[in-house]
Amino acid sequence: MEFDLSPLWISLKTASTATVVTIIVGIALARWMVFGRDLGKGRGKDLVDVLVILPMVLPPTVVGFILLLIFGKNGLVGQLLYQLGTTIVFSWSATVITATVVALPLMYRTTRGAFEQIDSSSIDAARVLGASDWYIFFRIILPLSLPGIGAGVILSFARALGEFGATLMLAGNIPGKTQTIPLAIFLAVESGEMNKAFLWVGIVLFISIAAILALNYWTRIQNRFNNVNKGI
Amino acid sequence: MELIVDIYKELKDFKLNINLNIGKETLGFLGASGSGKSMTLRCIAGLVKPDKGRIVLNGRVLFDSEKRINLPVQERNVGLLFQNYALFANLTVKENISFGLRNLPKREQEFKVKKKMEMMGLMALQDRYPRQISGGEQQRTALARTLVTEPDCLLLDEPFSALDNHIRSQLEKELLDTLADFKGAVVFVTHNLKECYRVSNKIMIIDRGKIVSYGTRDQVFIDPQTVKAARLTGCRNISRMEPVISGKIRAIDWGCDLEIKNNYIEGATHLGIREHQIKLVEESNLPNTYPCWVAQVTETPFTVILDLKLQEQAKEANDGLLQVIIPKDKYGGIKKKPFPWFAQLKPEHIFYLKDSV
Secondary structure (H helix, E strand, O other): OOOOOHHHHHHHHHHHHHHHHHHHHHHHHHHHHHHOOOOOOOOHHHHHHHHHHHHHHOOHHHHHHHHHHHHOOOOHHHHHHHHOOOOOOOOHHHHHHHHHHHHHHHHHHHHHHHHHHOOHHHHHHHHHOOOOHHHHHHHHHHHHHHHHHHHHHHHHHHHHHHOOHHHHHHHOOOOOOOOOHHHHHHHHHHOOOHHHHHHHHHHHHHHHHHHHHHHHHHHHHHHHHOOOOOOO | OOEEEEEEEEOOOOEEEEEEEEOOOEEEEEOOOOOOHHHHHHHHHOOOOOOEEEEEEOOEEEEEOOOOEEOOHHHOOEEEEOOOOOOOOOOOHHHHHHHHHOOOOHHHHHHHHHHHHHHOOOHHHOOOOHHHOOHHHHHHHHHHHHHOOOOOEEEEEOOOOOOOHHHHHHHHHHHHHHHHHOOOEEEEEEOOHHHHHHHOOEEEEEEOOEEEEEEEHHHHHHOOOEHHHHHHOOOOEEEEEEEOOOOOEEEOOOOEEEOOOOOOOOOOOEEEEOHHHEEEEOOOOOOOEEEEEEEEEEEOOOEEEEEEEEOOOOOOHHHOOEEEEEEHHHHHHHOOOOOOEEEEEOHHHOEEEEOOO
């Protein structure tokens, strides 16, 4: 059996890139949502919240369809990029974009939850002690939220790794270019190559179980600030 | 060294209207929960913006609605001790205490923090995290964190409410020592009467955002002025009143006519007397002495609270309208005697009260 490992590398590269983008955007969004000032007349936050969460509840094909509308030849962003001589559809960037869009809600929700858990009097105390908002964010809020943020990172990575439907629509299934593991499994099963499918399923199971273990380990070491009975 | 506060703010349930002026002394700020005490502290600290008014600290204007001055929290140099201490859970005791000094050079920071930790007995705990130390130690850490920044005034929001009773009195002594060294105004919020009396020089009592009594601590307890202040200072005996022809004052709810020696307050509507100042006596011909019957007895570890009905026998347990508190050993002797007993409300112990502010 000829076994091409490229889907593994493409998947890892895509999921890692998407996770990095997700971490930055997710934390920034959550910070604005919990501690920031609202835009306009108090509707800004609600609107952004709905837009970010939406990909989590929509069918992946719908997400893919909407992304095609935006990044396609006639789409707003698509046309702009076409003028610049590049195109997103059926490229590796497309796998990153879809993975980011579906993973962001997980990162954003868990981070936001972690921020909301922080005792507001700690933040007030820091302000009374003369600390600026950014200093408080990096010195107090972020460290205290690490358990939640870590969980968000691992969930986002797993979600980005498993993305199938929207990726197929926007990035297609080009071996060596946009074919990720989930797409490779689909193709293998469709063409009756069950051994290949088994192998890929095994690899995905391995990565997923490792992610769960990492998540548990992370939670255990990070909860040391909040758990009264355990020593450091 | 003084703190002048004159603020107005509309809250959801009531309007907050506070006016105070204190020097280097401790103001006890007394009121039921939700009466606006903490909100006032938050306004002074700058965490909340009042609708109108002025806040001046040692001559520095922190807030002035007319001149549109509203100094940011970070620049007010006010010390605020939170009810739950609000320690930073991710920082050690030492890191917590140095938090407010982060802009000083390292060496100066080290020096000040070390000195403060030595003073407050925290040296041995410096590398522990807040969750690893006791409630009392957390309070000391929070106090050290505030004091090390040398604030111009100190605001304490119910500092003992999160602690067990047996360590409260010890920490109260420590706090009194600390406050004695502090060079500035102190506002101490509490809803515990005795604590308030012990710690403060002046007392302000507020109810639903309004000042109902304000003065030195003895003034406020001996002559509370208003019905609300009397209740909040723990006075259980309050009766409506009307003058009668004999020159005495009739206490409508207690059912007796009384001679009163205290000064009349313009517009007085009620009378009050504290439960430990009513005496059970042998003779019936003393001033303000009336026959009484017991309606209900409530025992506490060392005292007994009697609900008395004057002039006639009580029909039910809640019929007694005058509460008397006596030591338990004394009660043992009294309770053998047949009714009626005689209760004396000494003319110098009865005070006039106004219904509203």
